[in-house]
Amino acid sequence: MTYPSSTERIHGVLSPVVTPFDRELRPDGERLVKHCRWLLEQGVGLAVFGTNSEANSMSVAEKIALLDTLVAAGIPPTRMMPGTAACAFPDTVELTRHAVQLGCAGVLMLPPFYYKGVSDEGLFRSYAEVIERVGDNRLRIYLYHIPPVAQVPISLPLIERLLKAYPSTIAGIKDSSGDWANTSAMLEQFQPHGLDVFAGSEAFLLRTLRGGGVGCITAAANVNPGPIAQLARSWQQPDADAQQAALNDVRAIFQQFPMIPALKAAIAHYSDDPAWATVRPPLVELDDAQRTALAQALHAADFAMPGLAA
Amino acid sequence: MTYPSSTERIHGVLSPVVTPFDRELRPDGERLVKHCRWLLEQGVGLAVFGTNSEANSMSVAEKIALLDTLVAAGIPPTRMMPGTAACAFPDTVELTRHAVQLGCAGVLMLPPFYYKGVSDEGLFRSYAEVIERVGDNRLRIYLYHIPPVAQVPISLPLIERLLKAYPSTIAGIKDSSGDWANTSAMLEQFQPHGLDVFAGSEAFLLRTLRGGGVGCITAAANVNPGPIAQLARSWQQPDADAQQAALNDVRAIFQQFPMIPALKAAIAHYSDDPAWATVRPPLVELDDAQRTALAQALHAADFAMPGLAA
Numbered sequence: 001m002t003y004p005s006s007t008e009r010i011h012g013v014l015s016p017v018v019t020p021f022d023r024e025l026r027p028d029g030e031r032l033v034k035h036c037r038w039l040l041e042q043g044v045g046l047a048v049f050g051t052n053s054e055a056n057s058m059s060v061a062e063k064i065a066l067l068d069t070l071v072a073a074g075i076p077p078t079r080m081m082p083g084t085a086a087c088a089f090p091d092t093v094e095l096t097r098h099a100v101q102l103g104c105a106g107v108l109m110l111p112p113f114y115y116k117g118v119s120d121e122g123l124f125r126s127y128a129e130v131i132e133r134v135g136d137n138r139l140r141i142y143l144y145h146i147p148p149v150a151q152v153p154i155s156l157p158l159i160e161r162l163l164k165a166y167p168s169t170i171a172g173i174k175d176s177s178g179d180w181a182n183t184s185a186m187l188e189q190f191q192p193h194g195l196d197v198f199a200g201s202e203a204f205l206l207r208t209l210r211g212g213g214v215g216c217i218t219a220a221a222n223v224n225p226g227p228i229a230q231l232a233r234s235w236q237q238p239d240a241d242a243q244q245a246a247l248n249d250v251r252a253i254f255q256q257f258p259m260i261p262a263l264k265a266a267i268a269h270y271s272d273d274p275a276w277a278t279v280r281p282p283l284v285e286l287d288d289a290q291r292t293a294l295a296q297a298l299h300a301a302d303f304a305m306p307g308l309a310a
Numbered sequence: 311m312t313y314p315s316s317t318e319r320i321h322g323v324l325s326p327v328v329t330p331f332d333r334e335l336r337p338d339g340e341r342l343v344k345h346c347r348w349l350l351e352q353g354v355g356l357a358v359f360g361t362n363s364e365a366n367s368m369s370v371a372e373k374i375a376l377l378d379t380l381v382a383a384g385i386p387p388t389r390m391m392p393g394t395a396a397c398a399f400p401d402t403v404e405l406t407r408h409a410v411q412l413g414c415a416g417v418l419m420l421p422p423f424y425y426k427g428v429s430d431e432g433l434f435r436s437y438a439e440v441i442e443r444v445g446d447n448r449l450r451i452y453l454y455h456i457p458p459v460a461q462v463p464i465s466l467p468l469i470e471r472l473l474k475a476y477p478s479t480i481a482g483i484k485d486s487s488g489d490w491a492n493t494s495a496m497l498e499q500f501q502p503h504g505l506d507v508f509a510g511s512e513a514f515l516l517r518t519l520r521g522g523g524v525g526c527i528t529a530a531a532n533v534n535p536g537p538i539a540q541l542a543r544s545w546q547q548p549d550a551d552a553q554q555a556a557l558n559d560v561r562a563i564f565q566q567f568p569m570i571p572a573l574k575a576a577i578a579h580y581s582d583d584p585a586w587a588t589v590r591p592p593l594v595e596l597d598d599a600q601r602t603a604l605a606q607a608l609h610a611a612d613f614a615m616p617g618l619a620a
Contacts, residue, residue: 025399025439056397056424059404060369087366087397089335089591094369112592114366114423116459122592129335129591149426151461152592281399281439282422282432282462 009140009171009196010081010105011214013205013229015039015221016050018263019058019066021278027062029069031276035222035267036075038308043229044221046075047108049083051149051176052219052260057280060091064098077103081142081217085110089126093133106140106171108217113150120158127162131169139169146176146200153177156185163195174217176200180207187211202228203251206244209235222263223270223305224250253297261286262294269295270305319450319481319506320391320415321524323515323539325349325531326360328573329368329376331588337372339379341586345532345577346385348618353539354531356385357418359393361459361486362529362570367590370401374408387413391452391527395420399436403443416450416481418527423460430468437472441479449479456486456510463487466495473505484527486510490517497521512538513561516554519545532573533580533615534560563607571596572604579605580615 017039020031036046048070049055049063058066063082071077084095084107092109099107109130111123131139143162145154154173162170172195175183183204186197188211197213199205205216205228221228224247231243254262261279265286268276277285286294327349330341346356358380359365359373368376373392381387387409394405394417402419409417419440421433441449453472455464464483472480482505485493493514496507498521507523509515515526515538531538534557541553564572571589575596578586587595596604 051424057399057422059398059400062398062400088369088372089367090369090372112367114361114459115592116461118592119594122594125591125594149424151426281435282425282428284429284432284435 010045010079011196012045012232013043013202013215013221013225014045014047014081014198014217015225016047016052016083016217016219018222018260018267019053019055020276021280022275023278025278025280027058027066028275029066032066033070033073033075034309036070039221039225040075040079041307042225043233044225045105046080047083047217048080050108050217051146052222052263053083054260054280054283055083057283060086060095063095067098067102071102078105080104081106081108083108083110083144085112085144087112087114089129089133092130096130096139097134097136100134100136100139106142108142108144108174110144110146110150111152111154113152116151118152120155120161123152123154123158124161128165131166137168140171141169142171142196142198143173144176145173148176148178156189159186159190159195163190163193167194170195172196172198172214174198174200180204183208183213184211187213201251202231202247205231205247206235206240219259219263220247220251220254223254223266226306249301250303253294253301253303256297257286257290257294258283265291265294266298266305267308271308320355320389321506322355322542323353323512323525323531323535324355324357324391324508324527325535326357326362326393326527326529328532328570328577329363329365330586331590332585333588335588335590337368337376338585339376342376343380343383343385344619346380349531349535350385350389351617352535353543354535355415356390357393357527358390360418360527361456362532362573363393364570364590364593365393367593370396370405373405377408377412381412388415390414391416391418393418393420393454395422395454397422397424399439399443402440406440406449407444407446410444410446410449416452418452418454418484420454420456420460421462421464423462426461428462430465430471433462433464433468434471438475441476447478450481451479452481452506452508453483454486455483458486458488466499469496469500469505473500473503477504480505482506482508482524484508484510490514493518493523494521497523511561512541512557515541515557516545516550529569529573530557530561530564533564533576534613536616559611560613563604563611563613566607567596567600567604568593575601575604576608576615577618581618
């Protein structure tokens with residue numbers, strides 16, 4: 001396997017890696033390393049500490065410890081784009097600085113998300129404060145637009161202003177709006193100026209690549225990484241639409257359940273490791289009926305997680 | 311001035327104390343102590359680290375340091391109800407434990423607010439996890455229901471379940487829904503069972519007290535504490551409705567501006583201390599025109615902040 005050199009930007013498919021917890025709800029570094037190795041083998045990069053990683057249910061200290069564990073285990077930081085944002089900029093600065101010092105390819109950065117209805121000026125200052133305080137020209141920020149969860153959007157004018165002020169730092173964006181018109185506008189306005197656009201779901205992968213974007217960062221890449229990465233490699237082939245349709249079918253199964261517990265339940269099931277099902281509150285693991293229904297639907301669809309060690 | 315003994319519950323009017331920051335955006339403990347002293351002299355308690363305190367723009371370490379500064383300066387912890395919640399329970403546990411150990415009267419606790427659409431079961435587990443891990447029977451939790459900001463509500467069934475499971479710990483609630491029907495339901499269903507109901511705004515103070523509630527926790531108590539505390543003391547007097555109307559008039563002036571920057575601008579203006587105007591991003595301080603308009607409106611209404619030292 002070859003990885004891009006540190007001067008190349010990360011692209012393709014990334015997984016917001018789900019975080020395993022032990023019975024005491026402590027992050028389980030060993031299981032995380034194992035899952036990351038499998039994801040890399042399947043051809044996807046590692047957006048650890050994304051929304052689907054329950055990142056916002058972990059403290060900065062816990063995330064720093066996990067990042068150190070991954071790097072110590074030999075997971076290449078050039079394949080990692082950790083989420084580093086918190087509501088308070090000192091927290092964001094601390095974790096971002098650590099990720100940069102470890103050599104991570106980039107960081108995925110939510111806007112501060114507690115205060116609602118804030119201005120673009122305030123959000124610009126939030127990002128600027130972090131960039132200035134980290135003060136490292138290796139920093140590559142991928143903006144994270146996910147209004148259904150954060151409830152604080154990253155508007156097109158804000159992107160434009162950030163890109164103008166920090167052209168070498170603002171490297172890309174993940175659009176989890178679920179609104180293709182918005183992704184399309186980003187692709188037209190900013191991709192030609194060096195802002196790498198990632199779809200927030202593999203459901204938009206083919207359209208994003210056809211529109212000049214660079215890939216997707218998607219929950220489903222935790223469970224279906226190979227086929228998603230395959231489409232990213234072969235999107236110019238004649239069977240691309242058929243590949244996209246097959247990805248959509250798998251996604252539709254998971255979407256019948258709460259996503260994060262369902263991802264973990266599938267990993268628990270296919271690796272025969274029930275500990276994987278654990279989530280931190282406020283999330284709740286699937287109940288028995290949901291677990292059974294998910295497994296049945298996946299088996300009926302001949303779904304597999306090849307190479308996932310028991 | 312007398313304060314309730316530690317066996318009495320805190321009640322009346324509390325201020326979500328605005329947090330001063332210096333030019334480097336560091337929390338300014340000295341100015342905070344001074345403001346807290348003035349608030350206590352005016353007869354209001356201290357809900358430091360509330361929404362209006364920009365609490366969610368500060369790290370846990372910054373909040374612990376400020377709490378220590380306040381107590382070291384002689385501010386009585388029995389008059390304090392710090393906000394201690396974060397998205398991640400380890401953060402909430404750390405700050406809550408510290409507040410309990412310092413002898414704070416209680417803590418104001420948001421639900422975890424990043425993940426949206428979570429279940430009451432998940433929120434129950436979130437609170438239970440914190441209560442069990444803090445493991446101190448001195449802990450008094452005031453639930454913080456503020457759906458316009460947190461976007462994660464605390465439902466009536468959730469309150470009932472928490473109160474049943476932890477009757478001596480779940481001490482009260484702040485209702486910042488702005489929905490009187492909801493406050494009224496809390497007053498009817500839970501106040502008789504020992505859940506102290508605080509209105510989330512002085513606009514509902516009189517109605518809350520008449521309905522059996524214990525007071526309010528309100529942004530405006532940062533700037534208009536004396537008259538709000540006066541109504542809480544004299545709500546059974548004939549002039550109570552007139553007092554409420556006068557409070558509403560002052561509130562209406564502040565509501566023409568972004569609330570937190572306006573509170574700070576007023577303190578800066580009346581104490582002749584421009585440093586008070588500083589906010590952390592994503593908030594933005596009032597601009598010159600807004601500042602002038604606010605000052606003019608307050609002077610036209612004969613508004614004063616008596617005893618606020620220059």
